[in-house]
Amino acid sequence: MLTINEIFHSIQGESTHAGRRCVFVRLTACDLRCSWCDTPYAFHDGRKMELDAIVAEVDRHGCGLVEITGGEPLLQKNVYALMDRFLEDGKTVMLETGGHVDISRVPAAVIKIVDVKCPGSGEAHRMHWANLDRLQPHDEVKFVIRDRADYDYAVDVLHRHDLAARTGAVLFSPVHGVMDARTLAEWVLADRLPVRVQLQVHKYIWDPQTRGV
Numbered sequence: 001m002l003t004i005n006e007i008f009h010s011i012q013g014e015s016t017h018a019g020r021r022c023v024f025v026r027l028t029a030c031d032l033r034c035s036w037c038d039t040p041y042a043f044h045d046g047r048k049m050e051l052d053a054i055v056a057e058v059d060r061h062g063c064g065l066v067e068i069t070g071g072e073p074l075l076q077k078n079v080y081a082l083m084d085r086f087l088e089d090g091k092t093v094m095l096e097t098g099g100h101v102d103i104s105r106v107p108a109a110v111i112k113i114v115d116v117k118c119p120g121s122g123e124a125h126r127m128h129w130a131n132l133d134r135l136q137p138h139d140e141v142k143f144v145i146r147d148r149a150d151y152d153y154a155v156d157v158l159h160r161h162d163l164a165a166r167t168g169a170v171l172f173s174p175v176h177g178v179m180d181a182r183t184l185a186e187w188v189l190a191d192r193l194p195v196r197v198q199l200q201v202h203k204y205i206w207d208p209q210t211r212g213v
């Protein structure tokens with residue numbers, strides 16, 4: 001049994017898989033409160049669902065790519081059984097996590113998108129730094145950047161942990177509607193960084209406030 005906020009079929013918007021069809025399974029609850037969080041409705045709203053019911057709902061969409069997200073999906077212990085089940089079914093499984101929960105139990109085949117929270121989120125102090133040592137070549141690291149201070153912080157972490165060489169991608173994502181994407185792009189160009197400037201594609205396809213996309 002897991003508490004699920006929503007399951008929906010949409011376009012992946014925030015990784016190197018952006019643009020692909022994807023079924024999202026959003027788990028309820030988060031123990032962070034990022035200042036720019038765009039899914040606060042996932043903090044509490046949800047319904048309990050059996051594993052079989054979740055899998056059936058996902059299968060209804062006929063899509064081989066599944067992303068488990070939140071909230072913070074790793075707060076529910078049964079999430080590991082859900083990941084195993086999707087992998088057994090031959091799906092490509094992605095996991096979005098806030099970076100503050102130990103990722104060591106996540107199955108190796110799962111593609112992890114691990115956030116490093118910058119100071120502008122108000123939650124940088126919660127980072128579980130050992131997670132960066134557990135990244136695999138197919139994993140990605142995401143920095144959501146609100147201002148220059150966040151950018152400088154992200155650049156420092158990028159270099160100190162050699163993230164570009166050790167992961168599939170390092171994503172620098174501007175806070176939508178707050179950080180100017182062009183300014184961020186110009187900083188990245190000036191510093192010749194081995195990162196991807198990452199816009200949230202779904203927020204350009206649909207209204208940014210739309211849920212379930």
Ligand code: SF4
Pocket residue numbers: 030031032033034036037038039040042070071072098
């Ligand atoms: S970790 Fe994600 S869901 Fe939790 S507060 Fe931050 S942005 Fe929102």
